[in-house]
Amino acid sequence: MLPIPPESRSRYARPGAYALPRAGARQRQGGSFMDLLGATAQDRVGVVFIGVGLVAVIYAALNLLRVG
Numbered sequence: 001m002l003p004i005p006p007e008s009r010s011r012y013a014r015p016g017a018y019a020l021p022r023a024g025a026r027q028r029q030g031g032s033f034m035d036l037l038g039a040t041a042q043d044r045v046g047v048v049f050i051g052v053g054l055v056a057v058i059y060a061a062l063n064l065l066r067v068g
Contacts, residue, residue: 037044 034044037047
């Protein structure tokens with residue numbers, strides 16, 4: 001296995017960066033429906049487009065099954 005050059009190491013997350021929060025850290029409970037869709041307006045628009053695309057695919061698949 002090749003070693004990672006030192007200049008490339010800084011681009012990667014440090015080990016344990018995504019570990020579980022500490023026991024003393026407060027976790028945010030609940031949240032609004034808009035928070036579930038995304039943090040920004042751009043994220044929410046993306047989720048809506050994904051949902052519309054999913055509905056279109058399901059509609060097309062059901063039409064293919066019905067028409068044959």
